[in-house]
Structure formats: structure tokens, C-alpha cells
Amino acid sequence: VTAFRQKLALGFAILHDWRAYLREVASWQAGSWLARVASTFFFLRAFHVDATVKTTLAVLVVSGLSTLLPFTPGGAGTQQAMLVFALAGAAASSTILAFSFGQQLVITIVNVAIGFGAILLMLGTLRWRRHVQGAEDEIRGRTPAGEQPVDGPAEPTPVAADRERI
Secondary structure (H helix, E strand, O other), X not given: OHHHHHHHHHHHHHHHOHHHHHHHHHHHHHHHHHHHHHHXXXXXXXXXXXXXXXHHHHHHHHHHHHOOOOOOHHHOOHHHHHHHHHOEOOEOHHHHHHHHHHHHXXXXXXXXXXXXXXXXXXXXXXXXXXXXXXXXXXHHOOOOOOOOOOOOOOOOOHHHHHHHHO
16 A cells, blocks of 8 residues: 555655646647647548548547547447537438448558657567566566576565466
């Protein structure tokens, strides 16, 4: 319980300095939302759906609500059904379905590309399994093959002990 409270306090530490919070958290969140609104607006225009503030906000609300009903991964299907209902009259149902599917597909592809780019940037390679195995060995107190422990075997950390029980 104490460790949880300490980690929780670390998560709220940024709130002690409002300027730092605005500069390092709120500004990035605002930028993210602006990019989301703009991309949705331009996706609506690209698929010839009536791109207004109302339809753009309806799409954003529906995409958020569809994740509350996780019947399928990423809300696929649920989101399309809700959008056809919410945007009735803005375009034909088939156009709305094409818009929704196309937007989800493009966003997924871009997210995967950015994710692999981040792995490449952080690790210098796309072979992440080697890094994961090394981290797991470190958590369990094992040394990689061919290396000798410096101070003898390390005591397993509470995280490692919890993982062993699972």
C-alpha cells in the first residue's frame, strides 16, 4: 500500500508547479486534441461527408463512446453503427461506413508506423526481444549468458517475485 501511495504521489507531482503542468502536460494534450479535430474534419471532407463543426464533434464523441462498449477490438463495428445513426442525413450510409473504416485504417497504420519508429529511435534496432529478455533477466537477478555476477546473485525485486507467482 505504501509503494502504491508513493507512485500515486509521483503521478500528481507535476500539479505542484502549474506553469510546468501547462507547459509540459496541458500544451501537449491541447495539441493532440487540435490534431484530432483537424484530422477528423479533413477525413470527413476527403470522403465527401458534410464537414461541419457539428459532424466533426459527433464523430469525436462517437469514437469515444464506442470504446465504452468494447464488443470488438478498437470499437470496430460498434463505431460504424453509431456513426451511421449519428450522421444520418450528412451523407449516404455507405459513405459514412467508408469514411469510418478508412479513418480507422489510416490511423491504425500511422500509429503502428510511429510505434515502430519510436522503438527504432529508443533501441537503435527493431529487434526488441533481445532488450526485453535482458530486462527480464535483470529483474529476476540473472546475468546474461557469458557474464559473471559482480556481487553474487541479486535478490529478486518485489516485481519479479510477483511475476514468478503469476
